[in-house]
Amino acid sequence: MRSDKLSSVGEIKAIERLLKQYKAFYRKDFCFPIDDDVQAFYNCKISIKIDGYCEKYSRYPWERWSNWGWRAITGTVSDLYAKGYTPFGVVYSLGLPKNFPLSKLEDISIGIKKAMREYDLSFLGGDLNVSYKYAWIDVAALGTHSTSYIFPRSGAKAGDLVFTTLVNGYGTSSLLFFAYKNRLWNKLPREFLNYTPRAVKEFPLVSKAIKVNSSIDSSDGLAKSLWILAKSSNVVIHIDNIPIHGKVISYLKNFNLNIEEFALYGGEEYEVIFTTSEKEDRVIRVCKSAGIECIKIGKVIEKSDKPKIIFNNREIKPEGWDQFLST
Ligand SMILES: Nc1ncnc2c1ncn2[C@@H]1O[C@H](COP(=O)(O)OP(=O)(O)OP(=O)(O)O)[C@@H](O)[C@H]1O
Ligand SMILES: Cc1ncc(C[n+]2csc(CCOP(=O)(O)O)c2C)c(N)n1
Ligand SMILES: [Mg+2]
Known part of the structure; x- marks a missing residue:
């Protein structure tokens, strides 16, 4: 609806509307x-x-x-x-x-x-x-x-393993946002407040050594990024391992906060989430030689016109950072 506000529609829907209009300006050789x-x-x-x-x-x-x-x-x-x-x-x-x-x-x-x-x-x-x-x-x-192929968001295939890099780790950025919203930041040490994530500049090396099928950066949070991969690729993804930065856990416990939620619904971690049909130990090794840590967090189960993310038999809410809904 033209009268709707961005704060009720959200970023994704607003962008979808714009992109429909720009289709005519998209070139086939892109x-x-x-x-x-x-x-x-x-x-x-x-x-x-x-x-x-x-x-x-x-x-x-x-x-x-x-x-x-x-x-x-x-x-x-x-x-x-x-x-x-x-x-x-x-x-x-x-x-x-x-x-x-x-x-x-x-x-x-x-x-x-x-x-x-x-x-x-x-x-x-x-x-x-x-x-x-x-x-x-x-x-x-x-x-x-720097690779001989490209990997869009839409390239995830049934059977692919799902990995994330762990350069900055998950949890710190959502803890900071929580501290900001609740005016609790004086309860956190400088070490957290000085969080300066860096982009995963080693990833091009990783994608040269193994065949990546799909990828996205986790700037809007793990859950939303996984959801975008699933939706663009039309697949169901099962997650069996939600990564969280060790140092964050005790603070989350102190504040009585849900650890999984803070790992899933953050943003600004700038990790790379990717899927590949290569074996787990090879992927971990290749990441290590590139100088970074990667871990397997799940698997692409099947093609589906009802894409979703499942963790512990429950569907993960496809929510995350949204410029218009989150603030
Ligand atoms: N105002 C806009 N007009 C047209 N296209 C847009 C606009 N904003 C975003 N897009 C396009 O929509 C797609 C998704 O944008 P979005 O910014 O969410 O991407 P993203 O890579 O997740 O970005 P970010 O890194 O900021 O999270 C991109 O292809 C982008 O080029
Ligand atoms: C005052 C304040 N409010 C909220 C946030 C959180 N935040 C800001 S932008 C963003 C996503 C960036 O994605 P991208 O880099 O892809 O645009 C997030 C999670 C903050 N840092 N400071
Ligand atoms: Mg992105």
């Missing part, structure tokens, strides 16, 4: 489905991704502006890495209120530079605009192909 994490062209050699963040909904009060700059770059390149592409450069656009101090702008650029060093990115250009009340950043990144 490599990914129109709604995938990234798009690629020139024989899939070059790929592009854009991602944006509003300060109000993406920077916690205890965080430095440099963290915000770092995460904006990380969030964008994460999608490229998750698809096997290695980003080589970024352009970004900043919107800042008129009274924004120059010192904070410097701090944002410290975070951006740190991320460009970490991911070996070139600076391709920028833009500075005035915004109303809150700061805003949009980052676009270009990546090059």
Whole structure:
């Protein structure tokens, strides 16, 4: 309905509406489905991704502006890495209120530079605009192909094993969001508050050594990311292992919180969730040689026109971070 608000419709439905209109502008020689994490062209050699963040909904009060700059770059390149592409450069656009101090702008650029060093990115250009009340950043990144094939969200096959990388781990980001919403952050140690996830830049190496069938990054949480894979691939996925960062568990217990829920419904972990028909021990070994840990979390059971995620005989709610529903 045209009169509906974004806060009742949510991000996914709103985007679906937009994408219907843009179908006519999609070229047949593009490599990914129109709604995938990234798009690629020139024989899939070059790929592009854009991602944006509003300060109000993406920077916690205890965080430095440099963290915000770092995460904006990380969030964008994460999608490229998750698809096997290695980003080589970024352009970004900043919107800042008129009274924004120059010192904070410097701090944002410290975070951006740190991320460009970490991911070996070139600076391709920028833009500075005035915004109303809150700061805003949009980052676009270009990546090059390092595998001989591509793996969309829709490529999961019956029998595939489902893996996730464990570079940042699950649980920390949802605990931080909980602490923020409940004004409890002074109960958490600096170690948690300084959470600075990094994108899984080793994943292109993994996808070179094994054949990945489908993948997504976990920026909107494990449950939602798994659900998107299942829905795009039309499959039922069984999960038998929900990963949670060891250090988070005691805090969740202290606050009397449900451990599984915090692992499932987070966001901003920037892990790669992928499916493959390769054997478990080989996948774990290949990840290790690439310098990261991967664990098997489940299996793709069957093709189905009723895609779902099952854990312990129960269907997992396909919920997660949504810009319009979550805040
Ligand atoms: N405003 C928009 N107009 C057109 N297409 C959009 C718009 N926003 C998102 N999309 C497209 O919709 C798809 C899903 O977008 P979404 O941002 O949820 O992807 P994502 O990779 O999960 O992003 P993120 O990394 O931010 O979680 C992508 O193909 C994206 O290009
Ligand atoms: C003040 C404040 N409120 C909420 C959050 C949580 N949060 C912000 S963006 C996001 C998903 C990013 O996905 P992507 O990078 O793919 O766009 C999440 C989980 C936060 N960090 N700060
Ligand atoms: Mg993504």
